[in-house]
Amino acid sequence: MKFEAITIKDIARALDLSVSTVSKALRGSHEISDETKRLVLAYAREHNYKPNPIAQSLKKGLSKSIGVIVCNIDNNFFSQVINGIESVARQKDYNVIITQSQESYEREVANSEHLSSRSVDGLIISLSAETKNVDHLIRLHQKGLPIVFFDRITDEIPTHKVIANNFKGAYEATRHLIQQGFRHIAHITSSSSLSITLERFEGYKKALEDAGLKPDPRYTKLCQHGGMIPEETRQALTELLQLNPQPDAIFTASDRLSTTTLSLLRKMQISVPDQIGLVGFTNSISADIFHPALTSVVQPALEMGTLSTELLIQLIESKRPVTEFKKIILETDLKIRDSSLRINQ
Amino acid sequence: MKFEAITIKDIARALDLSVSTVSKALRGSHEISDETKRLVLAYAREHNYKPNPIAQSLKKGLSKSIGVIVCNIDNNFFSQVINGIESVARQKDYNVIITQSQESYEREVANSEHLSSRSVDGLIISLSAETKNVDHLIRLHQKGLPIVFFDRITDEIPTHKVIANNFKGAYEATRHLIQQGFRHIAHITSSSSLSITLERFEGYKKALEDAGLKPDPRYTKLCQHGGMIPEETRQALTELLQLNPQPDAIFTASDRLSTTTLSLLRKMQISVPDQIGLVGFTNSISADIFHPALTSVVQPALEMGTLSTELLIQLIESKRPVTEFKKIILETDLKIRDSSLRINQ
DNA sequence: TTGTAGGCGTTATCAA
DNA sequence: TTGATAACGCCTACAA
Numbered sequence: 001m002k003f004e005a006i007t008i009k010d011i012a013r014a015l016d017l018s019v020s021t022v023s024k025a026l027r028g029s030h031e032i033s034d035e036t037k038r039l040v041l042a043y044a045r046e047h048n049y050k051p052n053p054i055a056q057s058l059k060k061g062l063s064k065s066i067g068v069i070v071c072n073i074d075n076n077f078f079s080q081v082i083n084g085i086e087s088v089a090r091q092k093d094y095n096v097i098i099t100q101s102q103e104s105y106e107r108e109v110a111n112s113e114h115l116s117s118r119s120v121d122g123l124i125i126s127l128s129a130e131t132k133n134v135d136h137l138i139r140l141h142q143k144g145l146p147i148v149f150f151d152r153i154t155d156e157i158p159t160h161k162v163i164a165n166n167f168k169g170a171y172e173a174t175r176h177l178i179q180q181g182f183r184h185i186a187h188i189t190s191s192s193s194l195s196i197t198l199e200r201f202e203g204y205k206k207a208l209e210d211a212g213l214k215p216d217p218r219y220t221k222l223c224q225h226g227g228m229i230p231e232e233t234r235q236a237l238t239e240l241l242q243l244n245p246q247p248d249a250i251f252t253a254s255d256r257l258s259t260t261t262l263s264l265l266r267k268m269q270i271s272v273p274d275q276i277g278l279v280g281f282t283n284s285i286s287a288d289i290f291h292p293a294l295t296s297v298v299q300p301a302l303e304m305g306t307l308s309t310e311l312l313i314q315l316i317e318s319k320r321p322v323t324e325f326k327k328i329i330l331e332t333d334l335k336i337r338d339s340s341l342r343i344n345q
Numbered sequence: 346m347k348f349e350a351i352t353i354k355d356i357a358r359a360l361d362l363s364v365s366t367v368s369k370a371l372r373g374s375h376e377i378s379d380e381t382k383r384l385v386l387a388y389a390r391e392h393n394y395k396p397n398p399i400a401q402s403l404k405k406g407l408s409k410s411i412g413v414i415v416c417n418i419d420n421n422f423f424s425q426v427i428n429g430i431e432s433v434a435r436q437k438d439y440n441v442i443i444t445q446s447q448e449s450y451e452r453e454v455a456n457s458e459h460l461s462s463r464s465v466d467g468l469i470i471s472l473s474a475e476t477k478n479v480d481h482l483i484r485l486h487q488k489g490l491p492i493v494f495f496d497r498i499t500d501e502i503p504t505h506k507v508i509a510n511n512f513k514g515a516y517e518a519t520r521h522l523i524q525q526g527f528r529h530i531a532h533i534t535s536s537s538s539l540s541i542t543l544e545r546f547e548g549y550k551k552a553l554e555d556a557g558l559k560p561d562p563r564y565t566k567l568c569q570h571g572g573m574i575p576e577e578t579r580q581a582l583t584e585l586l587q588l589n590p591q592p593d594a595i596f597t598a599s600d601r602l603s604t605t606t607l608s609l610l611r612k613m614q615i616s617v618p619d620q621i622g623l624v625g626f627t628n629s630i631s632a633d634i635f636h637p638a639l640t641s642v643v644q645p646a647l648e649m650g651t652l653s654t655e656l657l658i659q660l661i662e663s664k665r666p667v668t669e670f671k672k673i674i675l676e677t678d679l680k681i682r683d684s685s686l687r688i689n690q
Numbered sequence: 691t692t693g694t695a696g697g698c699g700t701t702a703t704c705a706a
Numbered sequence: 707t708t709g710a711t712a713a714c715g716c717c718t719a720c721a722a
Binding site for chain 4: 007008009019023024027051052054055058059060
């Protein structure tokens with residue numbers, strides 16, 4: 001009943017050769033006669049021989065697989081990044097092992113521990129909203145595990161990083177709202193410990209200042225769980241709507257926050273943008289399809305995935321230690337669309 | 346510079362014991378003295394010993410990983426299913442290796458070959474739109490690789506399957522359009538070789554018939570690539586709009602087709618539902634957030650993932666061959682909402 | 691040109 | 707209670 005695959009040993013026995021001869025023949029070594037090679041290759045093909053990757057891994061100390069930690073796959077941005085990761089990885093013959101932190105620090109630590117201990121050759125990670133301390137990753141990095149960060153990065157580890165131009169995106173999104181005539185613009189964003197939170201907040205603030213508007217700290221609400229807990233977002237929105245003067249527009253900092261906010265507004269029977277303006281920051285290409293009622297700032301998520309993977313594989317396969325690390329900032333591609341959501345239920 | 350992990354051998358040398366003693370002590374064998382166990386475990390913990398999973402795999406012939414083949418991760422339905430798969434797998438200590446067929450038969454074959462050959466203990470798959478022949482999977486199944494199908498299944502392989510109640514979902518979606526007063530309801534669907542295509546078409550047809558409407562074959566358009574090629578969908582929509590009488594509503598059979606159609610209608614400046622009715626079939630929970638202009642039929646995608654994974658792990662870990670296979674049909678949870686998309690650009 | 695032997699890290703069997 | 711040995715499948719000095 002077990003899945004019996006053919007091995008080098010089987011070929012050797014069948015052809016009355018030694019395993020090393022077969023091994024060499026299979027890899028086309030020049031120290032094997034053409035005749036023997038022909039025989040071995042023919043037999044291998046005929047019996048559909050495939051080297052056992054696990055044995056190869058054990059031998060070479062490389063698993064030909066890369067680990068990925070994201071907070072949640074079921075999120076347009078991350079699934080697009082993973083799409084990019086998978087495409088490049090497959091092309092270079094690496095397996096992709098996916099794990100989710102669900103925005104939990106503990107799960108992030110557990111997943112990183114699990115993925116290391118020799119089972120992956122490298123790690124691609126975007127930090128969880130809860131993560132304030134990256135010692136677990138520093139440890140792995142010091143042990144020599146190649147790591148590439150994307151989107152939610154840390155400055156504490158010297159390695160490659162790929163991010164979007166969060167400042168510029170947030171600046172342009174906010175400026176767009178201002179140009180639409182909104183004056184009291186609120187900001188719903190993620191955990192204060194995330195790199196993206198600060199960068200986007202700075203863009204938001206600068207746009208207000210450049211327009212002569214005074215950023216009011218009461219108008220910025222943090223969601224420590226990055227919107228994973230809807231109640232948190234509901235609370236933030238409710239508090240904003242009770243302020244005086246009431247905000248006339250909202251700049252939401254992520255896909256999850258945007259969609260949750262949109263959904264809450266719908267339940268509250270508040271039309272966008274007739275009653276309140278809404279712009280969402282997004283890194284997701286298809287966002288313009290999925291968010292027909294949002295104005296969005298679009299970033300190439302797919303490219304983040306492909307780039308990160310190329311950099312990681314480069315790290316893995318470089319014989320000599322890499323000393324210079326890149327921090328790649330993908331440029332904002334502002335895409336404004338003003339469809340609106342009419343509420344009629 | 347290499348990642349040097351501590352091994353059993355290191356512990357044995359340090360404690361002046363044999364590797365087999367250490368191995369047994371680590372697994373708490375009762376044939377080892379308490380004193381020795383204490384020593385070994387203390388040393389192991391102190392030096393953060395982790396067994397090398399690759400060596401264990403080689404030894405046991407099990408990799409503790411499951412392969413997944415979907416057409417595209419960057420698709421709400423599949424990313425939600427994978428979310429479910431990953432959750433259950435992690436809980437049971439399995440790695441999840443993701444691959445995408447991109448709706449290509451060739452890539453599906455290549456991925457399945459790659460994932461088998463001992464690198465995964467089981468396979469969870471949803472067929473590509475191009476796949477007409479499943480010999481590649483029959484081969485793996487016969488070799489003893491446990492397989493579970495979800496959503497896009499085949500009847501040719503006797504194993505567990507998890508699907509949605511496609512007939513009922515399509516029936517209700519179509520009936521809803523009829524109740525809204527639409528009479529010329531078109532249907533844009535996927536490849537004719539997919540199981541879901543037929544099932545959803547039957548539901549659509551039955552709803553029309555039950556309402557005394559005559560299904561017109563010209564009103565059903567197939568997209569052989571499941572909407573992966575936008576041009577295909579554009580063509581289908583264009584042809585539909587040229588028919589006489591022109592359809593007054595469309596029932597789209599999948600997320601990708603729904604969003605593409607919505608996007609095309611927007612470009613054509615055709616409002617939904619003022620100028621044309623639109624209902625999309627979806628298995629995706631968050632669809633009601635993402636498709637504010639669509640009426641949707643909601644299915645528990647997450648549950649498809651968790652269920653499939655539980656069934657697969659059951660197959661993998663069952664000592665005796667499983668003889669009875671389940672075909673689980675998850676029930677439709679119809680969720681109607683009639684927000685509308687006003688076009689103003 | 692081919693074969694022998696040892697090892698990658700772990701586990702299982704059998705002997706001490 | 708512990709240890710020596712072989713084995714999982716593959717690779718590679720080194721010998722023949």
